[in-house]
Amino acid sequence: xxxxxxxxxxxxxxxxxxxxxxxxxxxxxxxxxxxxxxxxxxxxxxxxxxxxxxxxxxxxxxxxxxxxxxxxxxxxxxxxxxxxxxxxxxxxxxxxxxxxxxxxxxxxxxxxxxxxxxxxxxxxxxxxxxxxxxxxxxxxxxxxxxxxxxxxxxxxxxxxxxxxxxxxxxxxxxxxxxxxxxxxxxxxxxxxxxxxxxxxxxxxxxxxxxxxxxxxxxxxxxxxxxxxxxxxxxxxxxxxxxxxxxxxxxxxxxxxxxxxxxxxxxxxxxxxxx
Numbered sequence: 001x002x003x004x005x006x007x008x009x010x011x012x013x014x015x016x017x018x019x020x021x022x023x024x025x026x027x028x029x030x031x032x033x034x035x036x037x038x039x040x041x042x043x044x045x046x047x048x049x050x051x052x053x054x055x056x057x058x059x060x061x062x063x064x065x066x067x068x069x070x071x072x073x074x075x076x077x078x079x080x081x082x083x084x085x086x087x088x089x090x091x092x093x094x095x096x097x098x099x100x101x102x103x104x105x106x107x108x109x110x111x112x113x114x115x116x117x118x119x120x121x122x123x124x125x126x127x128x129x130x131x132x133x134x135x136x137x138x139x140x141x142x143x144x145x146x147x148x149x150x151x152x153x154x155x156x157x158x159x160x161x162x163x164x165x166x167x168x169x170x171x172x173x174x175x176x177x178x179x180x181x182x183x184x185x186x187x188x189x190x191x192x193x194x195x196x197x198x199x200x201x202x203x204x205x206x207x208x209x210x211x212x213x214x215x216x217x218x219x220x221x222x223x224x225x226x227x228x229x230x231x232x233x234x235x236x237x238x239x240x241x242x243x244x245x246x247x248x249x250x251x252x253x254x255x256x257x258x259x260x261x262x263x264x265x266x267x268x269x270x271x272x273x274x
Contacts, residue, residue, distance in 0.1 A: 037116070039109050039112065040109050041106065041107070041108050041109050042106075042107050042109075042115050042118075042119065042131055042132075043104065043105070043106050043107075043131070043132040044100070044104070044105045044106075044107065044118055044129050044130065044131055044132065045100075045103055045104050045105075045129060045130060045132050046100055046103045046104075046128065046129050047127070047128060047129060047130060049103070050103055051102050051103030051104075052100075052102075052103070053101070053102065054099055054100070054101055055099065055100040055101075055103070056097050056098065056099045056100075057098050057099075057100070057122075057124060057128060057129065058098075058124070059076065059077040059095065059096060059097055059098045060075075060076040060077070060095055061074075062074070062075045062076075062122065062123055063075060063123065064085075064121040064122075064123065073085050073086070073087060074086040074087070075117060075121055075122070076089075076093060076095060077095070077096050077098055077113070077114060077117055078093040078094050078095055078096055078113075079094045079096045080092075080093065080094045081093055081113065082113060083113060084113055084114075084116065084117040084121060098114070098118070100129070104132075105118075105129075118131065119131050144195070147195040147196060147199070148191070148192060148195045150195065150199065151191035151192070151195035151198045151199055151202075152188065152191050152192065152195075154191070154198075154199065154202050155184075155187050155188050155190075155191045155198070155202075156188075158187065158202070160180055160183065161208060161211070162202075162207070162208055163180075163183045163184060163187045164176075164178075164183055164211060165201075165207045165208050165210070165211035166187055166190065166198070166201045166202065166207065167183050167186045167187055167190070168211055168214060169201060169207075170186070170190065171186060173214075173218060176215065176218055206251070206254045206255075209254040209257050209258075209266070210250040210251065210253070210254045212257070212266065212269060212270065212273070213231075213250050213253040213254060213257070213269075214250060215273055216269045216273065219272070219273060220234045221233075221234050221269055221272055221273070222234055222240060222265075222269070223237070224249060228243065228249045229242065229243045229249075230242055230243065231243070231249070231253055231256075233265075240253075240256065240262075240265060241253055241256045
């Protein structure tokens with residue numbers, strides 16, 4: 001009798017792999033928070049360099065529109081209240097003046113009611129007076145210094161024709177009689193005095209074209225009528241351009257020089273001036 005062989009083990013069932021779907025996480029966006037009020041000493045100055053011996057601004061009968069509440073709220077500065085809002089006063093209020101001396105008012109950090117009135121609520125803030133911020137002032141001064149450096153670098157690399165064109169915006173017809181060193185000196189002065197204006201002029205693609213037109217009029221190659229409405233060719237008195245109403249005549253002439261007819265006139269002027 002044959003021995004029974006051990007029964008073969010049945011294969012284990014294959015488990016299907018379960019693919020887990022990624023769970024999309026909902027990320028809550030942080031709520032925007034208003035800049036927190038910093039408790040510190042603050043300095044306020046009158047605008048436009050105003051610096052009388054004493055100057056008193058309004059400390060009562062002034063109003064602030066409260067956007068959250070939706071209405072105007074009366075303000076008063078007092079010595080015995082913890083708020084400037086009249087509707088939050090408790091008891092009898094003792095009014096106090098707000099006086100600048102030599103154009104400046106220093107408010108120590110212990111006077112938070114006065115600081116908030118001046119920095120946040122007073123209707124004349126930023127029109128009659130402003131809060132002096134050394135960091136902001138330093139940032140503004142640095143920006144202007146960088147612009148001045150950019151303007152001076154641009155001035156040093158300019159060709160004489162562009163130099164004359166920019167200097168002419170201030171010197172007028174005198175620019176034609178100035179030497180190259182005089183022109184460059186005045187150019188650098190413009191760059192230092194008003195770097196923003198200088199860079200605008202330096203980047204104006206029409207400034208050289210306008211300058212060519214001015215030089216052509218000075219040399220009587222073309223003529224500009226006394227009412228500054230018409231340019232004519234000097235030799236023949238043939239009309240070239242009619243200046244649109246309220247437009248600078250040389251801007252209109254520069255636009256004409258860019259047209260097909262104007263390019264030929266411009267080339268002829270350039271040859272005669274050289």
